[in-house]
Amino acid sequence: MGYFYFLLGAAxxxxxxxxxxxRKSLKRQFALPYVADRTFFTPEQRAFVSVLERALGTDYRVYAKVRVADVVGLRGRLSRDDRDRAYLRLGDRRFDYLVCAADTSSIVCAVNLAPRSRRGKPPPKDVLDRICAAAGLPxxxxxxxxxxALDEVAAIVSDVMHPRKASEGDGVLPHAEAEETLLGLSKSILGEERPARPARAPARSVREAGAPRRREPEVGVSKRRDPLILGREDIEDGPSFTIQGDLDDVAPSRGRRR
Incomplete structure (x- = not known):
């Protein structure tokens, strides 16, 4: 009888x-698998964000950890396959910092931190660089x-922001500068900037009475023609000379010895 109660208790x-x-397995199955981060920035990101904000000044706002898909869209008239590939290329990529204008909230540029390098080489580029270049986002x-260095960070960010600002402006060239530019371009095309050739002597304005008129050479004619003599005045007198003595008196040249 005692064994029966023992087996019953064990069961x-x-x-x-x-x-x-x-119960524990069901609780783990139906519980949401989320865990909150203790801090928003990593130590490296927190150290840089203060420098970036001071370098930009009060005219800009810095937003951190922004998904690329939230600020980069797709062009229209894409096939479904191209659209799916483009979204797949964006993936979960994100910007460490997104710089926007304080008054209009317009996106100015994006900044990412690259790992340290002992060799001092520039950060390597990847697909994100090509995506931003195609989208026109600095x-x-x-x-x-x-x-x-605050000045160095300000210079780097200013260099990447400058093309964006220039493209948003009117970009109208002043009239005087445009006229000067076009004039210089036309001179270079026509070859007017080459050194000028020496001026030719002016032609005689009065011709001798009865002298026939000379024919001007035709420009662009490649065929060779014999010279044409129309009058006595067209012949130039060459040097004159006389021969003294007989031609037979000239001594023959010394011959080759045998």
């Missing part, structure tokens, strides 16, 4: 442990460092 404990295990990578 009850086994069933209870199975129920507890089943993008720059800056190496992580323990000590950032």
């Amino acid at each position: 009850a404990i086994l069933v209870l442990s199975m129920l507890l295990s089943l 993008f720059v990578r800056i190496r992580e460092s323990d000590d950032y």
Whole structure:
């Protein structure tokens, strides 16, 4: 009889442990698998964001960890396959910092931190650089460092922001500058900037009475023609000479010895 109660108690404990295990498994299955981050920035990102904000000044706002798909869209008239490939290329990529104008919230540029490098080489480029270039979004990578130079960061960001600002302006060339540019271009095309040839002597305005008129050479004629003599005045007198003595008196040239 004692064995019966012992077996009954052991069976009850086994069933209870199975129920507890089943409850835990069901709880893990239906629970949402999310965990909150303790900090928003990594230590490297937190150290750089303050430098970037001081370099930009109060005219700009810096937003961190922005998904590329939130600010880069697709062109129209794409096939479904091209659209799917384009979205797949964007993936989960993100910008570490997105710089926007403080008054209009217009996107000015994007900045990403690159890992440290002992060799001092510029950060390598990847698909994100090509995506930003195709979308017309200025993008720059800056190496992580323990000590950032404020002037250097400001210069790097200003260089990448400058093409964006220039494209948003009117871009109208002043009339005087445009006229000077076109004039210089036309001179270079026509070859007027070459050194001028020496001026020819002016032609005689009065011809001798009765002298026949000379024929001007035809420009562009490639065939060779014999000279044409129309009058006595067209013949130039060459040097004159006389021969003294007989031709037979001239001594013959010394011959070759045998």
